[in-house]
Amino acid sequence: MALLTELHRSRLALLLLCCISGALGRDLTIGGRAYIQSTSRWLPLYPVPRLPSVKEPSEPRNIHLSFGDTERDIVVTWSTVSKVSLPLARFRACSAPPHQPWQLATARSTKFVDGGPLKSAQWIHRAKLLNLSSGERYNYSVSSDGSVWYPAMEFRVPNVSQAQRSFAVFGDFGLANAQSLPRLLDDVTRQRMYDAIVHVGDFAYDMPDENGAVGDRFMQMLQPIASRVPYMTCVGNHEEKYNFSHYRNRFSMPGSSENFFYSVNIGPVHLVSISNEFYFFTNYGTAQLGRQYRWLDADLREANLNRTAAPWIVLIGHRPLYCSNNDSRDCDWGARTLRSGFNGHRWGLEPLIHKYGVDLAFWGHEHSYERTWPVHNGSVVGKTSDTKTYTNPRATVHVITGSAGNKEKHAYFVDKAPKFSVFRSTDYGYTRVTFFNASHALLEQVSDDKQGQVIDSFTVVQKRHGPFGWN
Structure with a gap:
């Protein structure tokens, strides 16, 4: 407040x-x-919220939420400059009487040392709030000693009896030139529009800069949003320094892959996050690529057996499999590597997402917005005259949404749009996605350049969820 x-x-x-x-x-x-x-x-x-004074090294900062293994589990993550005696989170349903005791969750603490010359250290604390009541709003707070508490904050648990889920999706969001931040804050705090925020890679520009101080300031800038709504992530190329250490340590995604690949069911959506960076930073080895590929194959296979509960399969990563920006390295060689794999056959993503019927894929990396027709193997599948409604598409629809704003500013397109491309824009902005039920989803691109106007919208009607094919 x-x-x-x-x-x-x-x-x-x-x-x-x-x-x-x-x-x-x-x-x-x-x-x-x-x-x-x-x-x-x-x-x-x-x-922009200020960081706590260095004179208060035990004061909580960078507070943010994420989903745990289910949407009824919330992980609260925060940091302190110093090691603290008793890191705790307390929480209580907003509907509970004032005299009802707070529930307590003890945080697990880890020391994180930045790789820069100063070797700046901080402690990251993670508290799991488990088996929360469906549809309930909760007050919560964090403490370093169990006696002095951070001012109370609030979040809402999604209602499992209701199918509708709404997300804001964007990538390439920096500390400088964070164009979408004020409008996102309005969406989250005043209008309460989303069940989750999905950030598809590239944070702060860059979190390790200034011995990690840029990452600290960026996370504090996000706190008014990310402390209210689960902030789900995937890794981007700007997180690469020191073997992605800031990304691995600052966030708390489900699973046990150090945040690189995971999945979680959010209402009717099976959200799958992967690292496309494994394909390009092979100086750290390729074993992780094989592990991710085998995990993704198994996860998507299992998700197809669970389509009744979570019919929509949504994949997020940083670098796109399709794009038409005037950076041929990304939209030609890079995209082909992701689609087909090394040497055109090893660990290619497109055969998997087609085989298992991934409905939507969201990417960043290009500082622009673009959406495709349903596309597979470079060809449009089932193109019609209706660009606003995709009915029972038989291939994945790709959305590139990397224009939330950063110091590198815009990316531009080649003059002639390829056949797979439907809509392109270089405006700053972000994507709103609403899954109304098992069969209908609405996607809208919000332009910050045009005062929040929706510059593109389309509906996906999918009543035949399942594998698209084996080829």
């Missing part, structure tokens, strides 16, 4: 200042405070 109060009190003054400056799209420092400018009418200047 403290952050929202500050936002509301300062909104008119910030709007006036923004109008006077006439320079949207830049980050500002006013009176020693950092702000992010945007085209959001609700919040034209977003005051």
Whole structure:
């Protein structure tokens, strides 16, 4: 509430200042405070939350949520500069009477040392809140000693009796030029639109920079969003430094693969996250590629046996299998490597996703938005005159959504769109996805350049979930 109060009190003054400056799209420092400018009418200047003072090394920071093994399990992750005596999370249903005791969860703590010259250290704490009540809102807080508690926050557990689930999906989101942040904050805090945020790689630009300080500031910038809604991730190329150590240590995804590959059922959606970076950073070896491929094969096989409970299979990764940007290395050689594998046959992803009927795939890496027809092996499958509704598609639909904003700014397209491409935009923005039920999903691309206008939308109607074929 403290952050929202500050936002509301300062909104008119910030709007006036923004109008006077006439320079949207830049980050500002006013009176020693950092702000992010945007085209959001609700919040034209977003005051970036400050990190705790170095004089308070035990004070919690970088608080964020993720799903555990199920959508009724929430993992609370936070960090402190120093080792603490008793890292705890407490939680209580909002509907509970005030006198009802808090439930406590003891956090597991690990020391993380940045690989830079200063070897900056911090402690990462993870508390699991298990078997939460379906559809319930919870208050929660964290503590370093069990006596002094961080101001209470709130999250909502998805209602398992209702099929609808909504996500915001984006990638390539940085500390500088974080264009989509103010509008996402409005979506999450004021409109309560999402059951999860899905970030498809490339964080902060870059988390290891300045001996890890950029990562600390980025995670603090995300806290007003990620402390309210599970923040689900996959790894990108900008996380590579020190063998992806910041990504492996800062996040808490399901499973036991150090966040690189995992899956979780969220309502009617089987969400599968993989590392496409394994294909390109082979200096760390290729054993992890084989492990991921075998895991993905087994996971998708099992997911197909569970289509009644989770009919939609959604794959997320960082680098796209299809794109039409004017970077031929990514959209030609890189995309072909991911589709077909090394030497055109080893660990290729496209045969698997077609074999097991992956409905939607979300990628980033290209700082733009693009969506495809249902496509397989470079060819459109079942193209019609209707670009707004895909009915019972027999191949995967790919969405590239890497334009949430970072210091590298936009990526541009080749002049002539390939046959597989339906819609392209270089506007800053992000994707909203709503799965209404087992058969209908709506995807919308929000433009920050156009004041939150939905510049592309389409519906997928799939009443024949299952494998697309073996070839």
